[in-house]
Amino acid sequence: MSDLPDVPSLLASAVTALGGSRRDGQVQMATAVAEAIDDGHHLAVQAGTGTGKSLAYLVPALRHAVDSGETVVVSTATIALQRQLTDRDLPRLRDAVTDPLGRAPAFAILKGRANYLCLNKIHSGAAEEPETELFDAFELSRMGRDITRLREWSSDTETGDRDDLSPGVDNRSWRQVSVSSRECIGAVACPYGEDCFAEAARRRAAEADVVVTNHAMLAIDAMSPATILPEHRVVVIDEAHELVDRITSVSTxxxxxxxxxxxxxxxxxxxxxxxxxxxxxxxxxxxxxxxxxxxxxxxxxxxxxxxxxxxxxxxxxxxxxxxxxxxxxxxxxxxxxxxxxxxxxxxxxxxxxxxxxxxxxxxxxxxxxxxxxxxxxxxxxxxxxxxxxxxxxxLSVAGLLRTSLFTDATVILTSATLTIGGNFNALARTWGLPPQENPDETAAGKTAAGKTAAGKTDGAKPVLADVAGGARTQWRGLDVGSPFDYPRSAILYVARRLAPPGRDGPAPATLDEMVELITAAGGRTLGLFSSMRAATQAAEALRERVSFPILCQGDDTTSTLIERFAADEGTCLFGTLSLWQGVDVPGPSLRLVLIDRIPFPRPDDPLLAARQRDIDAHGGNGFLAVSANHAALLLAQGAGRLLRADGDRGVVAVLDSRLATARYGGYLIAGLPPFWRTTDPAPVRAALRRLDTGAAPS
Known part of the structure; x- marks a missing residue:
C-alpha cells in the first residue's frame, strides 16, 4: 500500500496550487488513468476542450513514476504540445506536487537523433557536402549561410535541439549538420561522444520520471531491435487521433x-x-x-x-x-x-x-x-x-501497434476527438485493438438531449477479446465530455439549400453565403477549406465584397497569420489542413468557423484508396471505414476550433449540403460536439449580429 496521496487528492492539491478549480471531467479522467495503470488495461479517453486533459494524465503518471520508480513515456503528435508540456505544464505541476509526493519529480524531452546537431559532422567539414548538380545556386547560397549560422549556434546552445533554433532553417540545411541513428558512428568511436547533444538527451531521459517524446520516436522504438526510449511500462499517447498517420509516415x-x-x-x-x-x-x-x-x-x-x-x-x-x-x-x-x-x-x-x-x-x-x-x-x-x-x-499499421506497443505496455490514448459515429471502434481497429460488441449502448458521453454528461463510458468494464497470435488485449473507452454547454454556446449550421460543392472552387451561391455570414459576424471568421486552391479563390473573391481584412495561408508564416488574426477582432483567416487542427484563438476574435465542404480525402490518394479497396475486398465498407472516418475526424477537429475557453460563443457553418442530405451525414455529425443545429440561415445570421454588437445571446 502506497503512502502517497491517491490520484483524486493529488489532483485536487495540484489544481489548488495552480489556482484552478475542480472539473468533474478532469477528475473522472485522472481516476480512470490511474485505474488503467494499476489494472494493466488500455484506456481510450475522449476529453473535450476545456477538460484539462494534460493535467488529468500527468498527475497519475507522475504519481506512478515516483511510487514505482518506473519511467512513464508521454507521446505527442505536434511540437506545439511538446513545448506546452515541457515548458509550461510539467514545470508548474512539478512544483505543485513536490510536497505531496515527497520529492520533485523529474521530466525530460527526447526526440530522434536527427533532431539534434551532430558536433562531429559540424567540425569535420561534412556539413559542406551538397553538390552543385543537386541544388541550384540560390539554394546553395542560402544553405551556406544556414550552415555558418548553425556552426555559430553550436557553441551557444545547451541542447542542440532543432526546435530551440530561432529562426529555424529548412530540412535541407538541417540535414547537413545532423545524422540519423543509422548514420551515427556511435558515442564510443566519436571524438565528440561525451559532448553529444543526442546522447545528453538520452541520459536525461534515462533519469527522468516522465519522458516526453513524439509518435515518430514511439514508432521507431517499436520497430527497432535496439532500445531507444528508457525502459517503461506505461505509455500515454496524447493527440492519439494522429497516431496511425504518424506511424505510417515513419514506415514510408x-x-x-x-x-x-x-x-x-x-x-x-x-x-x-x-x-x-x-x-x-x-x-x-x-x-x-x-x-x-x-x-x-x-x-x-x-x-x-x-x-x-x-x-x-x-x-x-x-x-x-x-x-x-x-x-x-x-x-x-x-x-x-x-x-x-x-x-x-x-x-x-x-x-x-x-x-x-x-x-x-x-x-x-x-x-x-x-x-x-x-x-x-x-x-x-x-x-x-x-x-x-x-x-x-x-497498408495498415494495426498489426505493428498491436504486437509492439499494446503487448509490451499499458497504453493511455487521449484526444478531444476519438469517437467516430458515436463510439471508439473505428479508431480502435486502426490501432489493432478489438472492437467493442455493443458500442451504441454507451456511445459517447452525451445524454439524449445532446448535453454533455461527463461520466458516461464506452463499456462499463474493459473489453476482453482475442487478437492475433493468441494474445489478449483489454481496453476501455471513456468520454468525459467537456465543461462547455455546447447547445447554448454554439450553432451548427448546415447550408442545406446550397448545391453540393463541385471541383471548380466555391460556387457563386457559396460565395454569397460566405459574404452574408462574415458580414453578420463582423469579420471574426476562420475559413477552413479542403484545398489551398479553394482557400485562395475564396479569399480573392471575398476581399472585393467585404470590408474586413482577409488573410490567406501562404501570405506569411502560419504562426504569424494566426497571431495577426487573434490580435484584430475584425480580421478573417482562410487556409487549409494545418488550420483545421492548429488554431487556438479564444475570445471575440473568432465567432464563425466556415467549412467549405466535407473534408473527404482526395479520391486519387493512392494509400487511402488502397486501404478502402482492401476493406471492401474483405467484406467491409471501405468508404465508411476510410473516407468517412477520415472526414469525421477532420470535421470534428475543425469544429473544435470555435469554443476554446469559457464564454466563447459562435457558429460552425458547413457549406456542404451533403452533411444534411446524404445517408452518411448523420454518421459524420455523431462525431461533432452537441451544438444546437439548424439548416435555416436566418437565425444564424441574427445570432452572429447579436454577438458582433455585444448583445446577450438568445
Missing amino acids: EEISGVGLTYVTRRAGKLISTETAETLAGVSEQLEALLDEARVGEWTRLPGGAAELLAGLRDRLWEARTEIEPSSGGAAAGDPDAAAARQMAVSALENLHDTAVRILGVFAEPDVTKRRDVVWVAEERLRGGDTRRALYIAP
Whole structure:
C-alpha cells in the first residue's frame, strides 16, 4: 500500500496550487488513468476542450513514476504540445506536487537523433557536402549561410535541439549538420561522444520520471531491435487521433533518381569508379522509368521495372560491400573517415532495403494479400520543375501497434476527438485493438438531449477479446465530455439549400453565403477549406465584397497569420489542413468557423484508396471505414476550433449540403460536439449580429 496521496487528492492539491478549480471531467479522467495503470488495461479517453486533459494524465503518471520508480513515456503528435508540456505544464505541476509526493519529480524531452546537431559532422567539414548538380545556386547560397549560422549556434546552445533554433532553417540545411541513428558512428568511436547533444538527451531521459517524446520516436522504438526510449511500462499517447498517420509516415520509404544520385555522391571515393558509374547509369534509367510511368498506385510492375529494381538492389549491395571493411582511416582512428563511411553505408542500406521491400510486394500475385502499397507521386519544385519518386507504405499499421506497443505496455490514448459515429471502434481497429460488441449502448458521453454528461463510458468494464497470435488485449473507452454547454454556446449550421460543392472552387451561391455570414459576424471568421486552391479563390473573391481584412495561408508564416488574426477582432483567416487542427484563438476574435465542404480525402490518394479497396475486398465498407472516418475526424477537429475557453460563443457553418442530405451525414455529425443545429440561415445570421454588437445571446 502506497503512502502517497491517491490520484483524486493529488489532483485536487495540484489544481489548488495552480489556482484552478475542480472539473468533474478532469477528475473522472485522472481516476480512470490511474485505474488503467494499476489494472494493466488500455484506456481510450475522449476529453473535450476545456477538460484539462494534460493535467488529468500527468498527475497519475507522475504519481506512478515516483511510487514505482518506473519511467512513464508521454507521446505527442505536434511540437506545439511538446513545448506546452515541457515548458509550461510539467514545470508548474512539478512544483505543485513536490510536497505531496515527497520529492520533485523529474521530466525530460527526447526526440530522434536527427533532431539534434551532430558536433562531429559540424567540425569535420561534412556539413559542406551538397553538390552543385543537386541544388541550384540560390539554394546553395542560402544553405551556406544556414550552415555558418548553425556552426555559430553550436557553441551557444545547451541542447542542440532543432526546435530551440530561432529562426529555424529548412530540412535541407538541417540535414547537413545532423545524422540519423543509422548514420551515427556511435558515442564510443566519436571524438565528440561525451559532448553529444543526442546522447545528453538520452541520459536525461534515462533519469527522468516522465519522458516526453513524439509518435515518430514511439514508432521507431517499436520497430527497432535496439532500445531507444528508457525502459517503461506505461505509455500515454496524447493527440492519439494522429497516431496511425504518424506511424505510417515513419514506415514510408521512397526511391528517386535524385535520391540515388545523392547517395552515390555520398559514397564518393569509398566505392570504385566502376561501381559509381554503374549506379549513375541506374539512376538515369530510374528517372526515365518514373517519367514514363503513370502517377498513382502500382498494382503491377510496369514493363522493365522488375529488372531495373533488381539491378538497383544488387548494385547498391555491391557498393555497400565495398565500404564494409573497417580498415583505412577508421582503423587508424580517423573519426571523419568513420563518419563518412557510416553515412554512406546507412544511405546505401536504406535504398537497398526499400528496393527489396518494393520487389517483395509484387512477389505476391494476389493484390488482396499484399501488406504494402506502392505508388508514383509527382512533386512540384521551386521554379516550376517537377520531381517524381516511387513510394512504399504499409497498408495498415494495426498489426505493428498491436504486437509492439499494446503487448509490451499499458497504453493511455487521449484526444478531444476519438469517437467516430458515436463510439471508439473505428479508431480502435486502426490501432489493432478489438472492437467493442455493443458500442451504441454507451456511445459517447452525451445524454439524449445532446448535453454533455461527463461520466458516461464506452463499456462499463474493459473489453476482453482475442487478437492475433493468441494474445489478449483489454481496453476501455471513456468520454468525459467537456465543461462547455455546447447547445447554448454554439450553432451548427448546415447550408442545406446550397448545391453540393463541385471541383471548380466555391460556387457563386457559396460565395454569397460566405459574404452574408462574415458580414453578420463582423469579420471574426476562420475559413477552413479542403484545398489551398479553394482557400485562395475564396479569399480573392471575398476581399472585393467585404470590408474586413482577409488573410490567406501562404501570405506569411502560419504562426504569424494566426497571431495577426487573434490580435484584430475584425480580421478573417482562410487556409487549409494545418488550420483545421492548429488554431487556438479564444475570445471575440473568432465567432464563425466556415467549412467549405466535407473534408473527404482526395479520391486519387493512392494509400487511402488502397486501404478502402482492401476493406471492401474483405467484406467491409471501405468508404465508411476510410473516407468517412477520415472526414469525421477532420470535421470534428475543425469544429473544435470555435469554443476554446469559457464564454466563447459562435457558429460552425458547413457549406456542404451533403452533411444534411446524404445517408452518411448523420454518421459524420455523431462525431461533432452537441451544438444546437439548424439548416435555416436566418437565425444564424441574427445570432452572429447579436454577438458582433455585444448583445446577450438568445
